Amino acid sequence: MEKLRVHSGHKLFGSLKACSSKNALLPILAGSVLSEGEVTLYSVPNFIDIQKMIEILKSLGAKVTKFGDIIFIDSKNIDRFFVSHELGKDIRGSIVFLGALISRFKKACVSYPGGCNIGSRPIDLHLKGLKALGVKIVEEHGYLYCDGKDMKPTTFTFEKQSVGATQNLILASVMLNGKTTLKNCAKEPEVVDLANFLNRMGAKVCGAGTSQITIYGVEKLKSVNYQVIGDRIVAGTYLTAAAITGGDVEICNISPKYLFSVLKKLAYCGCNVVTKNDKIRLTATNRCKALQSITTGVFPKFPTDMQSAFLSLMAVSNGRCKIYERLFDGRFKQVPDLVKMGAKIDVNCNFASVFGVEKLSGADVSATDLRAGAGLVLAGLNADGYTTIDNVHYIDRGYDHIERDLSILGAEIERIE
Ligand code: EPZ
Numbered sequence: 535m536e537k538l539r540v541h542s543g544h545k546l547f548g549s550l551k552a553c554s555s556k557n558a559l560l561p562i563l564a565g566s567v568l569s570e571g572e573v574t575l576y577s578v579p580n581f582i583d584i585q586k587m588i589e590i591l592k593s594l595g596a597k598v599t600k601f602g603d604i605i606f607i608d609s610k611n612i613d614r615f616f617v618s619h620e621l622g623k624d625i626r627g628s629i630v631f632l633g634a635l636i637s638r639f640k641k642a643c644v645s646y647p648g649g650c651n652i653g654s655r656p657i658d659l660h661l662k663g664l665k666a667l668g669v670k671i672v673e674e675h676g677y678l679y680c681d682g683k684d685m686k687p688t689t690f691t692f693e694k695q696s697v698g699a700t701q702n703l704i705l706a707s708v709m710l711n712g713k714t715t716l717k718n719c720a721k722e723p724e725v726v727d728l729a730n731f732l733n734r735m736g737a738k739v740c741g742a743g744t745s746q747i748t749i750y751g752v753e754k755l756k757s758v759n760y761q762v763i764g765d766r767i768v769a770g771t772y773l774t775a776a777a778i779t780g781g782d783v784e785i786c787n788i789s790p791k792y793l794f795s796v797l798k799k800l801a802y803c804g805c806n807v808v809t810k811n812d813k814i815r816l817t818a819t820n821r822c823k824a825l826q827s828i829t830t831g832v833f834p835k836f837p838t839d840m841q842s843a844f845l846s847l848m849a850v851s852n853g854r855c856k857i858y859e860r861l862f863d864g865r866f867k868q869v870p871d872l873v874k875m876g877a878k879i880d881v882n883c884n885f886a887s888v889f890g891v892e893k894l895s896g897a898d899v900s901a902t903d904l905r906a907g908a909g910l911v912l913a914g915l916n917a918d919g920y921t922t923i924d925n926v927h928y929i930d931r932g933y934d935h936i937e938r939d940l941s942i943l944g945a946e947i948e949r950i951e
Contacts, residue, residue, distance in 0.1 A: 538923045538937055540914030541946040542896070546781035548943045550772060552764035552788040553579040556932050558727040559762050560627030561701040563587040564634040565728060566607040567594065568709065569735055571757030573607040579765075579934035582927065583625045590621045590628060594635075612638070619645035619676055625931075626650070629657055629698055633705030636669060636682040644678050650903040650931070653864030659692055659699035664706055666690040667714070687712030687751065695720045695832045700747070701728050708737045710751040719747045722833040723792045727763050734758045764788035767839045767905070768933060769814065770796045774843040775912050775940065777805050777818045778850060783943055784815040795836045799825055799844070803851060824853030824890050830860050841865055842909035849877040850916045851890040859884045868906035871899035875917050893918055901925040904932045911936060915945055922950070 554577045564587065566573040578584060578600075588598050588605070595612040598605065615635040622628035626649030635642035649655050661671055661678070668686045672679040687710055692699060700720040705728075707714035719725065721743050729742030735758045738750035769788040776783035777800055790797060790809035797807045797814065803822035808815045825848065830838040838861040848855040849872055859865045866881045873879060875897050878889040896919035901907025907929040914921030923929070926949065929936055937947045 535924055536926045537950050538911060538926055538929070539948055539950050540911060540921045540923070541919070542915055542917050544915070544944050544946050545779045546776045546783050546940070546943040546945060549784040549786065550939055550942055551786050552769040553577070553934050554762045555724060555727070555765040556581050556583055557697070558724040559584055560587055560625075561630045561705065561724070561728045562731045562760070562762060563591065563607070564627070564630045565705055565732060566591070567596065567609045567612055567634050567638050568705070568755045569609060569757055570754050571610070573609070573757065574759040575605045575607070576603070576759070576761040578603050578605045581934055582931045583627055586621065586625050587627055590617055590631060593618065593621055615639040615642045617644040622647055624648045626655060626698065629660060630702050630705060632660065632664065632678060632680060633702035636664070636680055636685070636706050637709045640682040640685070642678070642680040644680070646676050646678070650905070651864065651867070652903050653862040659694065659696045660702045663690050663692065663699055663703040663716075667703070667706055667710065669706070685710055687714040689715040689717070691717040692719065694718070697722050697725060700725050704728060704732070704739055704747065704749060707749045707751060708732050708739060709753070709755070712751055714749045714751070716747045716749070717745065719745055720832060721745065723763055723766065723789075731758065731760050731762070734760060763792070764812070766792040767837065769793060770840045771843050771908050771912070771933070772939065772943065773800060773814060773816045774840070774847050775915055775945070776816050776943070777803060777822055778847050778912050779915050780818045780820045781943070782815070782817045784813055786813045788812060788814060790814050795834055796840050799828065799836065803847070821892065822847060822851040824848055824851040824855045824888070827856045827858065829858040838862060838865065839905050842868060842905040843912055845879070845886060845888065846872065846909045846913040848888040848890060849879060849913060850892065850894060853890055855888045855890070857886040857888060859886070865906070867902035868909055871897070871910060872913055874899065875913055875921065877913070895919060896921040898922045901928040904928050908933060908936065911940070911947070
C-alpha cells in the first residue's frame with residue numbers, strides 16, 4: 535500500500551493553481567446524463583471519486599473519453615437507470631444520480647451511497663424531498679427503487695440545509711414541467727456551480743446560493759462546454775499548510791468569497807492574507823496565534839471540510855483553541871495519531887480542546903478519511919523527523935497527488951511503497 539513520507543523544516547513558498555472542485559464536479563457529472571448532446575468538462579483532476587463517477591456513467595451506457603484533463607461525455611444512448619452497489623458503495627456522490635436518472639427516465643434504481651467515514655451519513659432529506667415531488671420510493675436490499683411517473687412540481691422546505699439533497703432535488707426537477715420551489719436550501723458554491731452548469735444547458739434554475747431556489751422545468755437540455763470552479767477546500771488546505779510552516783504562498787483559480795470564513799480565521803491567527811480577483815496570497819508569521827474557538831457550519835460559516843486542517847494548525851499554534859464540529863459526528867478520528875505525534879488534544883463528543891505545542895514529532899500514522907489524512911500531512915510539515923502516512927487512497931479521493939502540489943511549494947514529501 536502506498537504511503538506518503540513527509541519531512542519538516544521547510545517553509546512553503548511559491549504559487550499554485552487550485553484544481554477544479556471535486557464537490558462541484560460530482561453532481562455535474564451526474565447531471566451530464568440530462569444533456570441530449572455532448573458535455574465537455576475542462577481541467578478535470580484525477581481524483582478517485584471522479585474516476586468512480588465516470589465508471590458509473592459508463593455503466594449506464596454513456597460514452598466517456600478523456601483527452602488530457604478534458605472529459606467528453608456523450609449520454610445520448612444511455613438506456614440504463616441502475617447504479618450498482620459495486621460502483622456506488624464507495625462514494626457519497628453516487629446518490630445524486632437518483633435525481634438525474636429520475637429526470638431522464640422517470641425512474642431510477644440506485645444503491646445506498648458510501649462516502650468518507652466521518653460519522654453517520656443519512657439520506658432522509660434526499661428521500662423526503664423526492665417523495666414531496668411525487669416520487670414513489672421502495673428501499674429494499676440496499677437499493678432505492680424510484681418511480682417518478684406521477685411526479686408533480688411542488689414547494690418543499692428542507693428540515694436542514696444539505697448540499698447533496700439540494701443538488702439532488704435540483705436535478706430531479708430541472709425537466710419537470712412546471713415550477714418547483716425549494717426552501718432552506720444549502721448555499722454552498724458547489725450548489726451554485728451545478729445550477730450554472732444546468733442553466734448553460736438551457737435549464738431555468740433561479741436563486742442558487744440563496745436559501746430559496748426556484749426551478750422552471752424545461753423539455754430538453756443541450757450540449758455544453760464547462761469549467762467548474764476551483765476547489766476551495768484544496769486551496770484552503772494549502773494556505774493552512776503555508777500558515778503551519780511560516781511560509782508565503784499564493785493560490786490562484788480560487789474565488790476568495792468561497793473561503794471568506796477560513797481567510798478571516800487565518801488572519802486572526804496572525805497571517806497576512808491578500809486577495810485579488812481569483813488569487814489568494816498568505817504570508818505567515820513564525821508561529822500562529824491560537825484561535826479562541828472554531829465552530830463548523832453550513833456555508834458561509836466555517837466549512838467542516840477545513841476542520842481537520844485547522845486542527846493540525848491549532849495543534850502547533852500558540853495557545854488553546856476549542857473546536858466544535860457541528861455537522862458530522864466522526865470528524866476527530868485523526869486525534870489519536872496527532873497525540874502520538876505529541877499534540878495536546880482532548881476530545882469530548884463533538885468538541886476538541888487543543889493546547890498548541892511548538893513542535894510535533896514525526897511518527898508513522900494512518901489516514902482515516904480524506905480530510906483527516908490531509909490534516910496528518912500538514913502536521914508532518916511541522917513535526918521533527920519523518921512522518922509517514924498510510925491509507926493514502928483516502929487522500930487521493932480529494933487531492934490530485936498532494937505530494938506533487940506540496941513539493942512545488944518546497945515541502946519535502948514523497949510517495950513511497
Ligand atoms: C457534502 O456532503 C460534501 N460532499 C462533504 O464533503 C461536505 O463535508 C458536506 O457536503 C458539508 O459541506 C460532497 O459534496 C460529495 P450534507 P453531503 O448533506 O452532501 C446531514 C469532503 O471531504 N444530513 O450537506 O453528504 C448530514 O449528516 C466531503 O469533500 C441529513 O441529516 O453533506 C450533515 O450533518 C466530506 N440527512 C448535514 O446534514 C440527509 O439526507 C450536512 O450534510 C443528508 C444530510
